Amino acid sequence: RVLSAASRIPDFWRLAGTFFICGWTTNGAVQAHFIPAAHDHHLPEVTAASILAVIGVFDIAGSTISGWLTDRVDPRRLLFVFYSLRGIALAMLVPLLTGPRWSLLVFAIIYGLDWVATVPPTVSLTVTVVGRERAGVVFGWIFCAHMLGGAAAAWLAGFAREALGNYLVAFMGGGLLAIAAGFVSLTIARGSRQRPDLEVATASSPA
Template identity: 55%
Template sequence: MTTTLQTRKRGLHRAWIVAGVAFVAILGAAGFRATPGVLITPLQEEFGWSRGTISLAVSVNLMLYGLTAPFAAALMNRFGMRRVVSCALLLVAAGSGLTILMNAPWQLVLCWGVLVGLGTGSMALVFAATLTDRWFVRHRGLVTGILTAGGATGQLIFLPVLAHLAAAQGWRSAAVTVTVAALAVVPLVWFLLRDRPEEVGTTALGADPGAVTALPPVRAGGAAAQALTVLGSAARTRPFWLLAGGFAICGMSTNGLVGTHFIPAAHDHGMAEPTAAGLLALVGIFDVAGTIASGWLSDKVDSRILLGAYYGLRGLSLMILPSLFGATAEPSMLVFIIFYGLDWVATVPPTVALCRQIYGAEGAVVFGWVFASHQVGAAVAAVGAGLTRDHFGAYDLAWYVAGFLCLIAALMSLAIARKASSKP
């Protein structure tokens, strides 16, 4: 046994292979979820639907993307990551593929809102939290950052490709591309992802020889009961509400507002959609560096301070964004894109770290609920910004409100206690 462990130490630990598979799945989930941003204008032009109507489907997608997360975490505890993620990919493929047959707004809500929302929600960042808890003792923050960066990479890969497909061949070609990509990932997940190190005769990276992965107890009533019980316990503590409130604002200012409405907002100022999609993809390039760096920092720096800095700087940048839009990508806009990219989901590693520090073995499920608040915030911003544009003819008010809320989130983050004993 000692010889076997020494051999594994000299080679590539299985944890890195599992993390690589998870990276691909999370990468795809982010790309699939971000696709509606490039479809808003084409759908509006073909069907005559208002941006508020189309944004409703995006809002449902975002809402379910988040609300699915805590239940997905509990399902992973009960049935395993491999089964849950494989089923999630099949849901995404079905939801995206069926959109090519739609002719009414409710069908868009059902396909892209419900099916794709449920599928991508099951592969959301709670998947990264669950995997790092089981497979890593050393480098947890760094790996969380890398997996989170997979979301940015998915956006980086998919958005420009889908934008060009939608412009050149119609939005249906983009939907079919998502279906094919989701199906292609299923075999990779099924054959290479494993739920626990013990299944392949090893231990978590950095764990003592012979250590066994600690899993939260599976409560009577199944995954839903477990997720709701954890919520009931966490909701009685003050740190949970500060984390959830800050992360809701995080969702408003990223997926809900910038991720959904940056392309149509830029188009309003005369910028071509492929150019705007390229800028949003550029956010993904810098997000990779920013999120990995944030993961590394969360292993070394107080996560509350990191969150306060990230939210505060994001708020200030959003307040100047309305003055940067134009028909071309000026240097000032490029500076914003670079900065916003570095900050985009840098909030995730310190948030995961705080959930783990405060709530222990149930930290992944707690993070699922915190992430749910992120997507509720994103959903509110997605539909709210669309209605703002319909009513005022511009997005300016949405950018200013989001910036102000980010400053509030910075203060909330600094107020988080290290223990869960304080009452809300």
């Protein structure tokens, strides 16, 4: 089977691991907990929701630009930049919540441009690692890791908030994970990594 064969390729785990952190730092940490964190700092819910909306608007531009760049720049370097910027922004979120409102707008623009920007380079590297014919199935499993990361962060960030009384550790920890993901991305091989056992697995089953 494709998953069984792909799991024997180290780069598959690097891609899945970095995308796990992608889900952790987007759907899990920010999408689920930004409004509660803003409420902790006396920011009105409507204002906090509006900041999330700004993230969504700039997400459209960010994913489009990322797709264009992926055709022209080494995807590993793009992921390093995207994850590093995301990590720095997330690590600074709690201090920004206590600062002027315009600083949160800057955060929203940066985070929005970065939100889905990791997808095109990750897909490109998946094609490089397993081949075009198998990339769809393998990326589906990599995206599963993204959802697991989001679920884990949603629970753990809430647990940290209840245990510590604030989101500092949750957001700082997520930021450090994102920076680590950036460095891991640089280690993903760019050369063809297709394996005969993966080809046989594809011929026998799509799952």
